[in-house]
């Protein structure tokens with residue numbers, strides 16, 4: 001297998017103020033599929049083209065934001081090795097093992113806090129329940145997409161953008177310990193070695209997670225879900241307007257990653273994105289660099305200016 | 316039934332009915348004054364201090380409004396519904412932006428918050 005180590009973002013756990021409106025949003029508007037609930041009242045969902053049991057976890061709480069993000073790694077042996085590497089690096093704090101079954105249909109998870117204050121998890125095992133496209137059994141003679149999709153019908157949970165203070169520590173942990181590459185970076189023009197944004201990839205995607213330096217700990221900017229075409233992003237905009245969902249900006253294009261995008265908010269104020277496009281990243285692809293003086297087109301390529309909300313609105 | 320909401324920082328007033336949250340009421344009339352963020356009680360940028368009047372409220376994130384603040388009328392405009400005329404003062408973290416907007420200044424120095432932990436800040 002050519003892709004080893006950390007394979008992909010496996011789940012994001014979000015806090016919502018009220019469960020029912022959140023479910024309406026994530027299930028009926030975004031089009032995720034409800035897979036399970038547990039005795040703690042958490043709801044587990046997946047996007048239609050994901051094979052693993054779940055990728056989004058919702059929990060009712062007094063405060064909006066992200067509890068943690070989980071990463072699927074290649075094997076149980078890889079999990080043990082990466083956990084040991086993280087521990088040894090001295091870059092992570094509050095490390096613990098979450099027993100198998102704490103998330104339904106999921107093996108044990110190694111949990112740790114990264115220098116920007118976000119809680120991350122690694123896991124190797126999650127039950128494969130498939131994408132329901134097979135016509136003669138799972139993955140046998142599949143149709144291109146299944147019946148019964150709802151709303152925007154995003155294909156997968158794709159990445160998060162997170163805000164935090166110690167960007168250098170977090171980037172070091174992701175690149176030197178977890179094996180991510182820096183697909184794109186934003187640097188200060190006045191000090192070309194000072195990084196203010198990092199778009200990191202563990203795969204062929206333009207990013208699997210991104211961080212922007214802000215004087216906060218553990219903050220959540222958005223969770224992004226993938227669509228397969230620009231036309232689908234436009235259709236998402238139609239659905240968001242029809243359902244009177246709070247739209248932040250778009251449809252438009254990001255300079256960074258070239259993604260076609262729309263930003264919007266769940267009923268608790270957590271930002272979501274659906275996007276399409278981008279490019280194929282390889283570990284030997286040169287890193288793209290932006291300087292802060294070009295930050296506006298880097299973020300919103302058409303407007304060429306930041307909306308006030310981009311830096312101030314997060315949970 | 317409609318009530319008059321006054322934004323003390325700018326003197327702006329608009330009419331808002333009892334079923335509509337104050338932020339949406341403002342937006343629907345294309346009025347400005349209270350910064351608009353998530354519109355859903357999570358981000359805190361629409362935070363106002365209600366200095367006068369009665370309102371109903373819905374759940375707001377404890378990450379941006381403490382129980383003490385909520386009890387003292389420091390609340391999110393997107394989660395309060397006027398039950399009488401209201402006088403509010405914008406206190407959210409974008410409050411400064413209102414003044415900047417009014418003086419048509421576009422130089423917000425947006426990267427300053429991105430220089431956290433920068434060893435020496437060149438002037």
Ligand code: FES
Nearest residue numbers: 353354359361393
């Ligand atoms: S606009 Fe985000 S809390 Fe009101």
Ligand SMILES: [Fe+2]
Nearest residue numbers: 161222224273
């Ligand atoms: Fe994104």
